[in-house]
Amino acid sequence: MDILIDNKSGAPIYDQIYTQIKQQIISGALAENQMLPSIRGLAKDLRISFITTKRAYEELEKEGFLYTIPAKGCYVAPRNVELLREEHLKKIEWHLDEALRLAAESGLSGEDVLEMVRFALEEQA
Amino acid sequence: MDILIDNKSGAPIYDQIYTQIKQQIISGALAENQMLPSIRGLAKDLRISFITTKRAYEELEKEGFLYTIPAKGCYVAPRNVELLREEHLKKIEWHLDEALRLAAESGLSGEDVLEMVRFALEEQA
DNA sequence: ACCTCTGTATATGCTGAGTATATACAGTAT
DNA sequence: ATACTGTATATACTCAGCATATACAGAGGT
Numbered sequence: 001m002d003i004l005i006d007n008k009s010g011a012p013i014y015d016q017i018y019t020q021i022k023q024q025i026i027s028g029a030l031a032e033n034q035m036l037p038s039i040r041g042l043a044k045d046l047r048i049s050f051i052t053t054k055r056a057y058e059e060l061e062k063e064g065f066l067y068t069i070p071a072k073g074c075y076v077a078p079r080n081v082e083l084l085r086e087e088h089l090k091k092i093e094w095h096l097d098e099a100l101r102l103a104a105e106s107g108l109s110g111e112d113v114l115e116m117v118r119f120a121l122e123e124q125a
Numbered sequence: 126m127d128i129l130i131d132n133k134s135g136a137p138i139y140d141q142i143y144t145q146i147k148q149q150i151i152s153g154a155l156a157e158n159q160m161l162p163s164i165r166g167l168a169k170d171l172r173i174s175f176i177t178t179k180r181a182y183e184e185l186e187k188e189g190f191l192y193t194i195p196a197k198g199c200y201v202a203p204r205n206v207e208l209l210r211e212e213h214l215k216k217i218e219w220h221l222d223e224a225l226r227l228a229a230e231s232g233l234s235g236e237d238v239l240e241m242v243r244f245a246l247e248e249q250a
Numbered sequence: 251a252c253c254t255c256t257g258t259a260t261a262t263g264c265t266g267a268g269t270a271t272a273t274a275c276a277g278t279a280t
Numbered sequence: 281a282t283a284c285t286g287t288a289t290a291t292a293c294t295c296a297g298c299a300t301a302t303a304c305a306g307a308g309g310t
Contacts, residue, residue: 012297012298012299013298013299014298014299038255038256038257039256039257040255040256040257041255041256048299048300049299049300049301050257051299051300051301052298052299052300054257054258055298055299057257068257069256069257069307070256070257070258070305070306070307071255071256071257071258071305071306071307071308072256072257072306072307072308073256073257074256074257085231088227088230088231089231091227092224092227092228092231092233092238092241093241093245095220095221095223095224095227096220096221096224096238096241096242096245097245098220099216099217099220099221099224100242100245100246102213102216102217102220103213103217104148105144105147105148105151105213106151106152106210106213106214106217107148107151107152108217110242110243110246113217113221113242113246114239114242114243116217116218116221117221117225117235117238117239117242118235118239120218120221120222120225121225121235121238137268137269137270138269138270139269139270163284163285163286164285164286165284165285165286166284166285173270173271174270174271174272175286176270176271176272177269177270177271179286179287180269180270182286193286194278194285194286195276195277195278195285195286195287196276196277196278196279196284196285196286196287197277197278197279197285197286198285198286199285199286
């Protein structure tokens with residue numbers, strides 16, 4: 001497990017850990033159901049509090065990248081389609097929110113936006 | 126000039142002022158070169174510090190929505206409002222298209238997306 | 251049983267960004 | 281002169297975010 005903490009990076013430690021592990025899971029460098037380093041072991045390795053590694057793991061678990069068995073360890077979650085769907089949904093929601101925000105700034109109503117969506121749908125078809 | 130401050134909204138006061146004036150400029154409710162209420166007058170009106178109204182005006186000026194003549198007043202910047210609206214519209218369309226594209230990839234129907242928009246609209250309100 | 255490993259839960263200290271403010275200043279107009 | 285404009289600087293308060301120590305509870309090998 002190679003995690004590098006860059007103190008100059010400005011990014012929070014827990015976030016650096018979160019990002020690097022997430023990448024390794026997505027890239028397949030970490031196999032499904034493989035055991036991850038313990039939050040305490042990794043913390044000792046990086047010379048930080050284990051609460052910080054725990055936070056990174058919590059974040060990853062919340063997003064479904066790993067699962068935890070108390071008193072045993074943390075494991076890479078089997079990557080399923082649902083997970084990717086969730087990510088997609090978040091992106092879609094973000095785009096819609098952004099569109100609505102801009103619409104509000106331009107004085108457009110929600111109904112106007114709905115109309116634009118219907119129009120775009122017809123275009124597609 | 127009708128500005129409403131909602132203390133329960135959670136949004137900062139300066140931001141509420143900023144957003145409402147910006148909206149009125151973009152929508153055309155305020156004409157080009159029209160004089161805006163003085164930061165002090167508006168502040169007195171809203172019963173807040175004039176520093177807060179100043180901050181809203183500063184933000185608007187930084188984005189080019191108004192210009193200031195010291196010791197005289199603040200004025201709506203001459204600006205092709207139509208052009209600005211067009212830019213906004215393009216952005217909105219792009220976001221919607223992007224959302225629809227991702228939705229299609231996830232196997233969501235157009236009606237699903239419409240439902241998401243309606244939901245987001247309720248959330249906003 | 252015991253010790254040591256695992257993850258969990260709660261409470262604490264610190265820091266920085268964000269928000270709103272008063273007060274003193276300087277230019278314009280009547 | 282005075283009554284408006286906007287400007288500049290310094291201050292107080294709050295709150296979210298980050299990292300932490302300490303105390304707890306279950307699993308497993310010696």
